[in-house]
Amino acid sequence: MSRPSSPEGRARSSSPAADQVSAGNALWADVRALLPSAKEDLKLDFSEKVEESVISLLQQARDLLYGPGSLCSGGTRETCLQVSEIIIDYSWEKLNIGTWRDVDKDWRRVYSYGCLFKVLCMCSEQGTIADTIRVCDMGLLMGASILDNILVRIINVLQKHLTYGKRSAEEDTKESRRKKIRNDHTTVPSVKSEEVIPRLHCPSLEHFRENYMIPQKPVILEGTVDHWPCMKKWSLDYLRQIAGCRTVPVEVGSRYTDEEWSQTLMIVNDFIDQYIVNKNSIGYLAQHQLFDQVIGRKYIRLYSPQESENLYPHETQILHNTSQVDVEDPDLVKFPKFERAAFQACILTPGQVLFIPVKYWHYVRSLDVSFSVSFWWS
Structure with a gap:
């Protein structure tokens, strides 16, 4: 390819690299605003709980941001990035000493400022937007709100600049295999007539309150969420598009009582690729739940609080609100009274809402790739 013979020719030419720099400058301008x-x-x-040396580092990062040099210049950016990393690493240690409730809020704010300054450095160097969003999310998850929740506002800007690529044929094939494996190993339980949870179509709030919430009777509500946009929009691809690069807390494992059960921070795309978690332990909450x-179907069993003794709580x-029994494969030698425990059951399908009264034991198993939304209140 011949080079342009004049400055005017160079100004008129375009290349992927030039487009990327232009896009990066636009991103930096939007974030800087x-x-x-x-x-x-x-x-x-x-407060005085934050050492002067840490405050000095924060001031140094701020001065670099507002100084005569620009974060778009290599030397200034690298210095600011190094200072930001020191702030993040030091405050991270403070966040992880002792129990979370004892962490001083000022240290959470320090961590958020460290994330903010790092994000600004990443934006100015046309870094990977998904990686930049991850730093924002860490500030939101582990830090505290700063500058009128600026990290949330930065994420909104970053997502507008994010290009969503289509999955490759290989990724589509892997996803199809995962779905087939899950479906091949899924058995759909039969629900006997005496176990069926009653259904109710679009009841008035007063009728629901008087006949189900106050007397604490489970019921499946139908036709109440058909207007929700998620009932038409949500799919794995849609969730990847709107939240695939976001970092979220995830509970990994099939049961809370399993040794391998853990909690971790994970990118949504990685969670979709690696886990579709079936929490098939049985427990109860101290709140009402909708x-x-x-998406998909779930098999659910409900046991009233009167059955607690037959469910062998830990x-x-x-773990006092979690049963020791494997509901669908119980050890009746070890837990003989479980056989006497009466329950109600259903296969919940998209658009249905199950009311679970306070302290009702519930067992949930996914029959498909499925997503649910829960609301709790006292």
């Missing part, structure tokens, strides 16, 4: 216009307005007020089925305080 969210910041206070003057350095003095980006206040760094902390369990709204959006004796430890932390």
